[in-house]
Amino acid sequence: MSDETDLDPTEPQILPLDAWHRAKGARMVPFAGYTMPVQYEDGIMAEHLWVRESAGLFDVSHMGQLFLSGDGLDDALEALVPADVRGVKPFAQKYSLLLAENGGILDDLMITRWEDGLYMVVNGAVKYDDIGHLRDHLPDAITLNQMDDHALLALQGPKAAAVLARLVPGIEALVFMTGGRFEWNGVPLWISRSGYTGEDGFEISLPAEHAQAFADALVAEPDVKPIGLGARDSLRLEAGLPLYGHDLDEETTPVMADLGFAVASKRRREEANFPGAARILIEREQGAIVKRVGLRVDGRQPVREGAAVLDADGSEVGKVTSGGFAPTLGTPIAMAYVPLALAAHGTRIQLTQRGKVHEATVTQMPFVPHRYVRSGGK
Structure with missing residues (x-):
C-alpha cells in the first residue's frame, strides 16, 4: 500500500x-x-x-x-x-x-x-x-x-x-x-x-x-x-x-x-x-478455555494487575489484568482471566498478591452502569 x-x-x-x-x-x-x-x-x-x-x-x-x-x-x-x-x-x-x-x-x-x-x-x-x-x-x-x-x-x-x-x-x-x-x-x-x-x-x-x-x-x-x-x-x-x-x-x-x-x-x-x-x-x-470476568474484591485493599487466581487446591489458574479501588462503589474491583468453570457470576474465588490471599466474587460487568445516550434516548 x-x-x-x-x-x-x-x-x-x-x-x-x-x-x-x-x-x-x-x-x-x-x-x-x-x-x-x-x-x-x-x-x-x-x-x-x-x-x-x-x-x-x-x-x-x-x-x-x-x-x-x-x-x-x-x-x-x-x-x-x-x-x-x-x-x-x-x-x-x-x-x-x-x-x-x-x-x-x-x-x-x-x-x-x-x-x-x-x-x-x-x-x-x-x-x-x-x-x-x-x-x-x-x-x-x-x-x-x-x-x-x-x-x-x-x-x-x-x-x-x-x-x-x-x-x-x-x-x-x-x-x-x-x-x-x-x-x-x-x-x-x-x-x-x-x-x-x-x-x-x-x-x-x-x-x-x-x-x-x-x-x-x-x-x-x-x-x-x-x-x-x-x-x-x-x-x-x-x-x-x-x-x-x-x-x-x-x-x-x-x-x-x-x-x-x-x-x-x-x-x-x-x-x-x-x-x-x-x-x-x-x-x-x-x-474458550478462559474468559475475562469482573471481580468484586472483599475488604478495602485493591488487588493489582499480575495477581494470581487460585483454584480450590491453591494452584494458579488465572491472572488479574486490571485492578484498583472503585471510587464510585467504595470497594476494590478487578478484571481477570479465569477458567470457564470459575467464570459464572457469583462464583467465589481466591486471589494471591505478594503472599497475601484475597477473597473475591465473580460479578457482571460493567461494575457501574454505562450512561451512553443512544438512539431513541436510551
Missing part, C-alpha cells in the same frame, strides 16, 4: 498541550511513548468523582488517528478485522479488533465512515505497530495517512453535552457511536459521541495548533475540569472496558476477552475470511 506517514517512534513525543497541562498543575508521567498528565492538584479520587457528576476534559492526543482511503478499502480492511466494515454508515462508528493470524488481538480500535474514506483511532502504545501491520497487509491501492498534526480531546460526564453545545451548537443531536463535522471560531472539528469512561461524552479531533485555545474555552466553563490518566483508568475499569496491553494482547482472542459482539455480523461469520476465523468461531460456539 502507499504510505504517507513517518513511522519513526524513537524520538520523545510531547503532547500538543504539554505546557498547558503543566500550567494547570499536572503531574506528568511517561505513558505510551509520551509524557502525559496522570493527575492534577485535586488528585485521582476527586477527578474521578467529578467526571461522574459533571464534565472532565481528557487529553488523548497520544492515540493514533489514521485516515484510510482508496478503491476496495472496505473489503481490504475486512481481511484484517472481524467487523462488518461495509455496513458502517456515513459518520457512524464501529468498535473492532485488529487480529493476528492465530485470532489473537493486535489492538482494539474505532472505525468511522467519513465522506471519502475511513477514520480510525488506535491505541497510542501500539500505533506504530498498527501502522506497520496495515502497511504490510493492505493493498497498494489503499493510502494511509497518520493525522499527527491533529490533537484528540475527550469531554466526558453527564454535563458534557450541555457544556459542549454552548460552544458548538448542534452536537446535542449526536447519539452514541455517531459523529459529525462542526466548527468553533472557524476551526474545523470532528466530534463523535463516544469515550472510554462509561459516561456520556464526546471525542473531538482538531488541528493541534488550535487545541490549547479550545481546551481553554472548555475549562472556562465552571462544569469542566482537566482530568488525568489516573482517573481515566479508574473510570474505564468501573465501566468494564478492557485496556490493550493489560486486558488484551496477541494471545487473547475476542471470545476469551468477552468481546464476542465484535464478531456479531452474520455475513462475516459465514464468510469466515478474517484472521483466526476458524479458531474464533469454534470458541464462539463451544466457549
Whole structure:
C-alpha cells in the first residue's frame, strides 16, 4: 500500500498541550511513548468523582488517528478485522479488533465512515505497530495517512453535552457511536459521541495548533475540569472496558476477552475470511478455555494487575489484568482471566498478591452502569 506517514517512534513525543497541562498543575508521567498528565492538584479520587457528576476534559492526543482511503478499502480492511466494515454508515462508528493470524488481538480500535474514506483511532502504545501491520497487509491501492498534526480531546460526564453545545451548537443531536463535522471560531472539528469512561461524552479531533485555545474555552466553563490518566483508568475499569496491553494482547482472542459482539455480523461469520476465523468461531460456539470476568474484591485493599487466581487446591489458574479501588462503589474491583468453570457470576474465588490471599466474587460487568445516550434516548 502507499504510505504517507513517518513511522519513526524513537524520538520523545510531547503532547500538543504539554505546557498547558503543566500550567494547570499536572503531574506528568511517561505513558505510551509520551509524557502525559496522570493527575492534577485535586488528585485521582476527586477527578474521578467529578467526571461522574459533571464534565472532565481528557487529553488523548497520544492515540493514533489514521485516515484510510482508496478503491476496495472496505473489503481490504475486512481481511484484517472481524467487523462488518461495509455496513458502517456515513459518520457512524464501529468498535473492532485488529487480529493476528492465530485470532489473537493486535489492538482494539474505532472505525468511522467519513465522506471519502475511513477514520480510525488506535491505541497510542501500539500505533506504530498498527501502522506497520496495515502497511504490510493492505493493498497498494489503499493510502494511509497518520493525522499527527491533529490533537484528540475527550469531554466526558453527564454535563458534557450541555457544556459542549454552548460552544458548538448542534452536537446535542449526536447519539452514541455517531459523529459529525462542526466548527468553533472557524476551526474545523470532528466530534463523535463516544469515550472510554462509561459516561456520556464526546471525542473531538482538531488541528493541534488550535487545541490549547479550545481546551481553554472548555475549562472556562465552571462544569469542566482537566482530568488525568489516573482517573481515566479508574473510570474505564468501573465501566468494564478492557485496556490493550493489560486486558488484551496477541494471545487473547475476542471470545476469551468477552468481546464476542465484535464478531456479531452474520455475513462475516459465514464468510469466515478474517484472521483466526476458524479458531474464533469454534470458541464462539463451544466457549474458550478462559474468559475475562469482573471481580468484586472483599475488604478495602485493591488487588493489582499480575495477581494470581487460585483454584480450590491453591494452584494458579488465572491472572488479574486490571485492578484498583472503585471510587464510585467504595470497594476494590478487578478484571481477570479465569477458567470457564470459575467464570459464572457469583462464583467465589481466591486471589494471591505478594503472599497475601484475597477473597473475591465473580460479578457482571460493567461494575457501574454505562450512561451512553443512544438512539431513541436510551
